[in-house]
Amino acid sequence: MPFGASAQQYMTREGHVRFFSTTPIEDIEAENHQTTALLQADGAFAFRVPVLGFRFEKALMEEHFNENYLESHTYPNGSFEGNIDGFTDALKDGESHDVLAKGVLSIHGIEQEREISSKVRWNGTGWDIESVFNVAPADHDINIPKVVRNKIAPTIEVTVQANLNPR
Amino acid sequence: MRTLNAFLFGCILITSAFHESAQAQSLLDGIEAAPLVITPVSATFKDTRIINAQSNETPGKNVLHFVIAHRFGQINEGAYALWGLDNASMRMAFDYGITDRLAVGVARSTFQKTYEANVKWRALRQNSDNSMPLSVTLYSVAMANGLRWSDPTRENYFSSRLSYVNQAIIAKKWGSKLSLALIPSFIHRNLVESLSDAHDQWTLGAGGRYKVTSRASINVEYHHALAGLPTDHVNSLSLGMDIETGGHVFQLHLTNSQGMFERAFLTENSGTWGDGAIYFGFNLSRVFDF
Numbered sequence: 001m002p003f004g005a006s007a008q009q010y011m012t013r014e015g016h017v018r019f020f021s022t023t024p025i026e027d028i029e030a031e032n033h034q035t036t037a038l039l040q041a042d043g044a045f046a047f048r049v050p051v052l053g054f055r056f057e058k059a060l061m062e063e064h065f066n067e068n069y070l071e072s073h074t075y076p077n078g079s080f081e082g083n084i085d086g087f088t089d090a091l092k093d094g095e096s097h098d099v100l101a102k103g104v105l106s107i108h109g110i111e112q113e114r115e116i117s118s119k120v121r122w123n124g125t126g127w128d129i130e131s132v133f134n135v136a137p138a139d140h141d142i143n144i145p146k147v148v149r150n151k152i153a154p155t156i157e158v159t160v161q162a163n164l165n166p167r
Numbered sequence: 168m169r170t171l172n173a174f175l176f177g178c179i180l181i182t183s184a185f186h187e188s189a190q191a192q193s194l195l196d197g198i199e200a201a202p203l204v205i206t207p208v209s210a211t212f213k214d215t216r217i218i219n220a221q222s223n224e225t226p227g228k229n230v231l232h233f234v235i236a237h238r239f240g241q242i243n244e245g246a247y248a249l250w251g252l253d254n255a256s257m258r259m260a261f262d263y264g265i266t267d268r269l270a271v272g273v274a275r276s277t278f279q280k281t282y283e284a285n286v287k288w289r290a291l292r293q294n295s296d297n298s299m300p301l302s303v304t305l306y307s308v309a310m311a312n313g314l315r316w317s318d319p320t321r322e323n324y325f326s327s328r329l330s331y332v333n334q335a336i337i338a339k340k341w342g343s344k345l346s347l348a349l350i351p352s353f354i355h356r357n358l359v360e361s362l363s364d365a366h367d368q369w370t371l372g373a374g375g376r377y378k379v380t381s382r383a384s385i386n387v388e389y390h391h392a393l394a395g396l397p398t399d400h401v402n403s404l405s406l407g408m409d410i411e412t413g414g415h416v417f418q419l420h421l422t423n424s425q426g427m428f429e430r431a432f433l434t435e436n437s438g439t440w441g442d443g444a445i446y447f448g449f450n451l452s453r454v455f456d457f
Contacts, residue, residue, distance in 0.1 A: 013201040034201045038194050046194035052295070053203055059227040059267060060454060063209040064413065068381050073343035077200075081193055145382075148413035 008166065010126045011038040015162030017049050019135075021153040028061060028152065030054040037162040039127055043087030045101055047160065048079045069142050075109045084120065092122040101131065110140040118160075126165040133158055207292035211302060211340040212348075214416045214452055215262060215270075215287075217374035218388040218405040219424055219432040220350055223304040223338035225287050226264035229457045232272075234260040236450040238425050243443035251447060258427040262287075278426045280313030293339060304336040310428050327358040332429035344378040352390070354430055369393045370433045372403075382411045386420070390433050401439055403432050418450040 015035030021028040032054045037047040051072035056062040066072040082103015091097050096119045105114045118131035134155040137144055144152050212222035215232060226232035236258040240251030248254065260283075262272035267289075274283040285308035293302045312328045334352035341347070350372035359366055372390035379385060386407045396402065407420025423438035423445045424431065438444040 011198070034203065036195060036198060036200050038198065040194065044194055048195050048200060050200055050203055052206075058230075058456065059209070060230070067210050067343070068411065068413070071343075071381055079193075079195070081195075145413050147415075151413075 007044075008041040009038060010040075010164035011036070011167050012162050012164050015047060015049075015160065017054075017161075018159045019054075020157045020159070022157075023151055023153050026151045028056070030056045030062075030065070035160070035162065037129065037160075037164060038167075039084070039087075039129065039164050041089065043084040044082075045084050045087075045103070046079065046081045047162070048077050050077055052076065069137070069144070070108055075107075078105075078107045080105050080114075080116075082114075084118070087120070091120060094122055094124070096121040105135070107135065107140040108142050112139055123163065126163060129160070129162050129164065131160045203295065205298065206295045208295055208302070208340050211293065211338050211346045212376055213384060213409045213411055214418060214450070216418065216450060217348060217376065218386050218407045218418065218420050218450075219403065219422060219427060220372055220374060220388055220390070220429070221287065221304070221306045221334070221336055222348065222374070223289065223302040223336045225268065225270040225289055225304070226262050226454065228264050228267045230264045231455040231457060232260075232262040232264070232270075232452060233455065234258070234262070234274075234450055234452045236260070236427050236448065238278075238422070238427060238446040238448035241438060241444045241446060242421075243445075256425055256427070268292075274428070276427055278428075278431060281426075281428055281431075282311045282313060283428050284309050300339065302336075302338045302340075304338070306332075306334050306336060308332050308429055310430055330354070330356040330430045332433065334429070345375070347373070347375040349373055350390070352429065352433055354434055356430070364397065365394070368434055370402075372433075376409065384409045386418070392434060396434060399437060400434065401436050403436050404440060416450075416452045418452075420448055420450075421445050422448060 013036050014033055015037040017032045017035050019030055032049055034053040035047055035049040039045045051070045052066060080103055082101055085100040085102055087099060099118055099120050101116045101118050104111045116131055116133045118129060121128045135158050136155045212224050215224050216222055238256045240248055240254035242250045244251050256278045258274060258276040260272055260274035262270050264270045270287045272285045287304060287306045289304045291299060291301060291303040293299055310330045316323045332352055332354050334350055336348050336350050338346060338348040352370045354368040356366055370390045370392050374388035376384040376386045386409060388405045390403045392402060403424045405420050405422035407418055410417045423440055424436045425446050426432050426435060438446060
């Protein structure tokens with residue numbers, strides 16, 4: 001039984017995911033405030049982000065993102081599923097702790113084993129989680145045509161920020 | 168031996184089924200996602216045109232959409248004229264998005280040296296949750312024939328050069344691949360060739376696209392003149408393909424319409440598919456952000 005039914009759970013449906021691609025030619029940024037995240041007292045952790053919920057500065061970027069790159073009709077969600085190493089109630093001291101989330105990152109239907117360094121902080125009632133990590137589109141079979149390769153960075157910076165409340 | 172193989176194969180199937188169900192188990196199983204913010208459906212068509220006719224799309228706010236289009240000569244001209252490629256008719260257009268729903272444009276075609284001014288408004292937009300099931304875009308274009316007067320000795324008026332088309336593009340996107348549009352158009356000419364010609368005409372058109380890859384689609388388009396056309400003219404039928412390369416959209420097509428502005432391709436086609444009197448052509452668009 002990997003997930004104890006009795007373990008205390010913390011969650012949100014309004015987690016924030018931002019991604020940022022920078023090249024000398026163009027910066028591309030998108031924000032999503034509809035991420036579902038769930039953390040269990042035993043360290044089990046998961047998040048799910050609806051790809052169609054990303055908002056871009058330019059409508060055409062959003063269209064290309066959904067239609068050409070993430071194919072969001074076929075792969076509606078990005079997700080992470082795993083465990084936070086060494087997560088215990090002892091971390092409930094109000095300080096920010098560096099932890100390692102180990103698990104499977106799934107984007108565009110392609111799963112990758114990842115170890116993602118993150119910060120957790122007990123806010124008195126729940127957990128604040130923050131993480132910044134890189135994703136290479138090529139690792140998730142996201143094909144970027146040659147003509148736009150100088151506009152889209154080979155690694156994209158992803159920031160996850162969520163305040164999880166007791167469930 | 169065969170029994171053993173079947174047995175092993177069965178074992179593998181069962182094991183992999185177990186593996187699948189173990190993978191499918193997720194901490195988030197049974198937890199519903201927050202409902203998605205309702206947004207207008209994007210990319211009903213890849214470009215602001217289906218083939219010849221307008222699609223429901225407009226350039227986004229502060230986007231300049233530049234289109235170069237060519238229609239070559241008739242394919243049945245044969246090898247001597249490289250199946251029409253020796254002759255090209257050209258249209259150059261600039262469309263600008265004032266808002267995400269309102270665009271204005273100007274264009275010039277070599278065909279009859281025609282100038283155009285147009286305005287396009289996305290009156291209704293289909294929503295992601297289908298609470299608005301259709302998109303309706305209204306398009307209005309004024310066309311000015313720039314040819315020298317055929318008879319300079321008589322009294323000629325500038326207004327005689329003008330014609331107008333008003334149309335509605337009623338479009339719907341089904342899933343991510345299929346989009347269809349119904350396009351009623353009203354055509355008015357200030358000056359007609361002969362007394363028996365009508366100043367006003369109605370056409371009803373239909374167009375569609377089907378995406379074959381994430382960057383390519385097959386498009387078709389047909390317009391039917393409701394009260395018929397003069398005997399030397401036929402209805403417009405076009406078959407094409409959109410290819411998107413990121414920033415550019417290439418539209419390649421075969422059509423029996425040589426003119427690339429509305430009055431011409433809706434009502435003045437002389438090419439016929441049956442005897443190969445059709446034109447190969449392309450629209451090439453590029454967007455610039457301001």
